[in-house]
Amino acid sequence: MSDSKPVTRRNFLYISTAAFSAAGAAAIGIPLVSQMNPDASVKALASTEVDVSTIVPGQSITVLWRGKPVFIRRRTEVEIAEAKEVKIEDLPDPEIDDNRVKNPEWLVMVGICTHLGCIPLGNKGDYNGWFCPCHGSHYDTSGRIRKGPAPTNLEIPDYVFLDDNTIKIG
Amino acid sequence: MIRRGRRKLLLPQHSVLKFIKFLALLIITVPTSQSILIAAEIHEPMRPYWSFEGPLGKFERASLQRGYQVYTEVCSGCHSMDLLSYRNLIQPGGPEFSEKQAKAMAAMFEVETGPDQDGEMFMRSAILSDKFVSPWENEQQARAANGGAYPPDLSVIVKARPNGADYIYSLLLGYKDAPEGTELDDGVYYNEYAKGMRIAMPQVLYEDGVEYTDSTAASEEQMAHDVTTFLTWSAEPKLEERKRMGFKVIIYLLILAFLFYFTNKSIWRDTH
Amino acid sequence: MSTDYKPQSAVAKWIDKRLPLITLFNGHLMQYPTPKNLNYWWTFGGILTFCLVTQIITGLVLAMHYIADADLAFSSVEHIMRDVNYGWFLRYIHANGASMFFIAVYIHMARSLFYGSYKEPRELIWIIGVFIFLLMIATAFMGYVLPWGQMSFWGATVITNLFSAIPVFGESITNWLWGGYSVGSPLLTRFFTLHYLLPFLIFGLVILHVWALHVPGNNNPEGIDVVQGSQDTVPFHPHYVVKDVFALLVFMIIFAGFVFFTPNLLGHTDNYIQANPLQTPEHIVPEWYFLPFYAILRAIPDKLGGVIMMVSAIAILAFLPWLDTSKVRSAKYRPLFRQFYWIFLANFLLLGYLGAQPAEGIYVIISRIATIYYFVHFIIILPVLGFVEKTKPLPKSISEPVLNDKERAAKAATAPA
Numbered sequence: 001m002s003d004s005k006p007v008t009r010r011n012f013l014y015i016s017t018a019a020f021s022a023a024g025a026a027a028i029g030i031p032l033v034s035q036m037n038p039d040a041s042v043k044a045l046a047s048t049e050v051d052v053s054t055i056v057p058g059q060s061i062t063v064l065w066r067g068k069p070v071f072i073r074r075r076t077e078v079e080i081a082e083a084k085e086v087k088i089e090d091l092p093d094p095e096i097d098d099n100r101v102k103n104p105e106w107l108v109m110v111g112i113c114t115h116l117g118c119i120p121l122g123n124k125g126d127y128n129g130w131f132c133p134c135h136g137s138h139y140d141t142s143g144r145i146r147k148g149p150a151p152t153n154l155e156i157p158d159y160v161f162l163d164d165n166t167i168k169i170g
Numbered sequence: 171m172i173r174r175g176r177r178k179l180l181l182p183q184h185s186v187l188k189f190i191k192f193l194a195l196l197i198i199t200v201p202t203s204q205s206i207l208i209a210a211e212i213h214e215p216m217r218p219y220w221s222f223e224g225p226l227g228k229f230e231r232a233s234l235q236r237g238y239q240v241y242t243e244v245c246s247g248c249h250s251m252d253l254l255s256y257r258n259l260i261q262p263g264g265p266e267f268s269e270k271q272a273k274a275m276a277a278m279f280e281v282e283t284g285p286d287q288d289g290e291m292f293m294r295s296a297i298l299s300d301k302f303v304s305p306w307e308n309e310q311q312a313r314a315a316n317g318g319a320y321p322p323d324l325s326v327i328v329k330a331r332p333n334g335a336d337y338i339y340s341l342l343l344g345y346k347d348a349p350e351g352t353e354l355d356d357g358v359y360y361n362e363y364a365k366g367m368r369i370a371m372p373q374v375l376y377e378d379g380v381e382y383t384d385s386t387a388a389s390e391e392q393m394a395h396d397v398t399t400f401l402t403w404s405a406e407p408k409l410e411e412r413k414r415m416g417f418k419v420i421i422y423l424l425i426l427a428f429l430f431y432f433t434n435k436s437i438w439r440d441t442h
Numbered sequence: 443m444s445t446d447y448k449p450q451s452a453v454a455k456w457i458d459k460r461l462p463l464i465t466l467f468n469g470h471l472m473q474y475p476t477p478k479n480l481n482y483w484w485t486f487g488g489i490l491t492f493c494l495v496t497q498i499i500t501g502l503v504l505a506m507h508y509i510a511d512a513d514l515a516f517s518s519v520e521h522i523m524r525d526v527n528y529g530w531f532l533r534y535i536h537a538n539g540a541s542m543f544f545i546a547v548y549i550h551m552a553r554s555l556f557y558g559s560y561k562e563p564r565e566l567i568w569i570i571g572v573f574i575f576l577l578m579i580a581t582a583f584m585g586y587v588l589p590w591g592q593m594s595f596w597g598a599t600v601i602t603n604l605f606s607a608i609p610v611f612g613e614s615i616t617n618w619l620w621g622g623y624s625v626g627s628p629l630l631t632r633f634f635t636l637h638y639l640l641p642f643l644i645f646g647l648v649i650l651h652v653w654a655l656h657v658p659g660n661n662n663p664e665g666i667d668v669v670q671g672s673q674d675t676v677p678f679h680p681h682y683v684v685k686d687v688f689a690l691l692v693f694m695i696i697f698a699g700f701v702f703f704t705p706n707l708l709g710h711t712d713n714y715i716q717a718n719p720l721q722t723p724e725h726i727v728p729e730w731y732f733l734p735f736y737a738i739l740r741a742i743p744d745k746l747g748g749v750i751m752m753v754s755a756i757a758i759l760a761f762l763p764w765l766d767t768s769k770v771r772s773a774k775y776r777p778l779f780r781q782f783y784w785i786f787l788a789n790f791l792l793l794g795y796l797g798a799q800p801a802e803g804i805y806v807i808i809s810r811i812a813t814i815y816y817f818v819h820f821i822i823i824l825p826v827l828g829f830v831e832k833t834k835p836l837p838k839s840i841s842e843p844v845l846n847d848k849e850r851a852a853k854a855a856t857a858p859a
Contacts, residue, residue, distance in 0.1 A: 010436050013429070013432055013433055013436060014433060014436075016429060017426075017429040017430060017433045020425065020426050020429055021426060021687075024422060024426060030528075031527070031528035031531055031532060032499070032503060032532075034527040034528055035503055035506070035507075035526055035527050035528050035529060035532060036506065037527050039507075039521075039525040039526045039527060039529070040257070040261070040524070040525040040526075040527075041255070041299075041521065041525040042525075044255065044257045044298060044299035045299050225703055252517075253517065253520045253524065258524070322715075325520070326520065326714045329706060329711065329714040330711050330712070330714035330715045331711055332711050334711075405714075407523075407524055408523070408524075408530040411530075412530060412531070412534075412702055412705070413702060413703070415531070415702065416698060416701070416702020416703055417702075419698050419702065420695060420698050420699070420702070423691055423694055423695045423698060424695065426691055427688060427691035427692055427695065430684060430687050430688040430691055431688055433684050433688075434684045434685050434688045437680050437681055437684050438681060438685075441478055441676055441681065
């Protein structure tokens with residue numbers, strides 16, 4: 001031990017051994033954690049194509065997308081007008097109707113209350129839109145929160161019109 | 171007393187060694203004589219070159235794509251591949267068709283789905299997330315159509331047979347005219363590589379039986395090679411990922427073992 | 443264990459005063475005095491702990507994706523192999539891990555047999571070990587049934603039918619085991635439940651095994667007791683922690699070789715065919731680690747007799763501490779025992795080979811001879827050897843035979859003075 005050189009060399013060896021072991025131990029965590037992420041068969045179902053040709057104005061359908069309900073509503077002229085008239089200052093989560101639709105006639109949104117995950121009921125509530133029975137959140141004809149505990153508007157999923165009658169969600 | 175006892179027991183030590191030799195001989199000779207017995211019954215399969223063998227082996231993309239074509243045009247009339255989905259055709263490490271190509275391939279098949287609003291089941295063209303469409307409704311239908319024989323599902327066939335790919339390849343090319351005096355029942359064919367040299371599957375690969383889209387010449391060997399490559403991938407779709415990862419893991423373990431070897435030496439240096 | 447250890451930080455002190463966990467771990471995993479002359483055969487205890495933990499972790503993760511139902515089990519395993527992120531990796535570790543576990547446990551047992559680690563005062567460590575081995579067999583067997591391939595199904599059928607050998611109650615017992623009149627979904631579900639449970643029982647027994655070990659301390663290649671407070675021992679950490687890890691890494695390289703490059707070598711091709719109750723495979727072969735006991739089962743021409751002999755072949759191990767009458771532990775100092783030890787091992791390997799052969803002709807005859815020899819070794823050879831063998835003189839202490847020639851010469855020179 002009188003010679004300090006081998007001691008430093010030893011310390012270097014010990015530290016690299018420990019560091020190298022730690023890196024390996026951390027790498028083991030990757031597969032163990034990642035195995036719980038959505039697997040390939042689940043991801044393959046991540047987008048859904050919906051035929052909307054049979055829906056008439058004032059009617060909505062609910063489709064299942066990624067295990068969640070999605071509301072597709074063909075709005076009436078009145079509903080569109082109502083949605084556009086609202087003053088932006090009156091909204092808890094300000095957002096204009098044009099930003100929530102790709103075609104004003106079609107409203108596509110995830111049917112899950114942003115409060116605690118219940119499914120709101122259609123054509124209900126004080127604003128002629130949706131009403132969540134769990135804790136009394138009221139949404140308007142654009143799916144925006146107007147009254148009640150929900151913090152934000154109903155979520156708009158990614159979707160595209162493949163043609164006039166087909167919507168691809170996700 | 172003790173000394174006498176010991177001397178007596180020393181003698182058998184030679185026979186002890188002899189016994190060990192006998193056991194060793196037995197273990198060596200018995201399996202060889204047995205493999206001779208088996209060889210008389212079944213031919214050892216051919217051993218062609220496979221790009222996926224070896225510690226860093228990979229599938230040949232073009233061969234996988236041609237193999238899929240052989241499967242759909244030749245095998246899929248009788249054999250299902252229940253464990254595969256059309257989406258697998260685009261995944262890395264597989265045939266790696268483009269998404270557009272795979273969608274078109276899927277759309278060539280119809281699947282039953284539903285029920286619709288009226289409670290009726292209906293047909294639609296297959297999409298990527300669908301499983302490969304089976305030629306049969308159920309096993310009974312398959313047997314009825316094949317003289318009682320059930321064409322096995324091919325998804326993991328390469329892993330379900332001894333000698334895997336070599337066996338499948340050989341079997342596909344093993345059809346010969348039965349030697350004089352061989353009696354074959356109806357619906358049974360002579361194949362050098364089949365068990366008992368008899369098989370219920372007729373020869374299916376004939377030269378130019380498939381017109382390859384990449385205009386490779388479709389010899390029997392080429393088709394057998396391509397479809398076997400495809401079946402090896404379908405049995406082990408993560409083969410490339412596995413070998414790549416294995417290489418890294420072993421290198422890591424070697425370095426760490428090396429470090430621990432010297433750490434261990436250093437720790438024990440002062441202990442005598 | 444040494445009790446002079448005191449935790450340093452305030453938090454550690456606070457915890458340790460209420461629950462002396464830190465002192466416990468320090469005593470048993472750090473300061474634990476270990477004979478300094480242990481060779482690499484002693485590293486398999488640590489390797490086995492690694493195997494158990496690996497199997498539990500990968501098994502837990504696989505159970506998140508596996509479905510224990512006769513119609514779905516096979517495809518759920520393939521779903522793990524194809525779709526689950528890193529699923530193939532986890533499953534191949536688990537499947538090959540079982541084999542690696544048995545390689546390690548057989549080496550561990552062979553080491554104990556060679557160095558007499560089962561003798562007084564370590565009998566209980568050995569007996570607990572035999573129970574761990576039994577549970578391992580049960581766990582591995584039930585695990586092999588879960589993928590619901592042809593070998594799973596027919597293996598389960600053959601082994602559960604062993605119980606039908608029991609007179610009078612045989613049939614009721616098998617029906618009870620199956621939850622039906624043949625192997626099917628109810629059996630698969632209960633095997634899955636038990637396969638999940640048993641590893642935790644093994645874990646509990648391992649704690650007892652180590653506890654029982656730490657009372658007398660390790661045996662060692664010389665088979666003699668350590669001289670307390672001498673130079674015979676070194677602290678477990680870092681000396682044996684680092685040495686065990688090094689050995690473990692070498693073991694892991696072999697393990698990784700199987701997992702990544704020949705993952706199906708130790709399995710059977712028939713298990714990639716979904717279970718079919720209407721068709722038995724040509725040869726039913728258990729996993730390689732059961733082959734010696736399977737050979738014993740088949741060597742006996744009587745159904746009940748075969749079962750009894752197979753069970754006895756394992757049960758007899760529990761009586762080994764009393765069957766071996768020699769007071770000397772290590773085979774190093776037992777020249778005759780050493781030869782019989784190697785014959786026993788060769789005979790055991792021969793049984794393993796015979797277990798994989800068809801039960802006909804010459805194989806049956808050799809199986810019978812090997813089976814008889816297996817029992818003769820325990821019932822006749824070991825008890826007799828203790829009385830007739832002239833053992834070599836034992837060293838006074840562990841440090842003595844470790845001295846090199848120079849030191850021995852120096853010692854001899856000083857001795858007369």
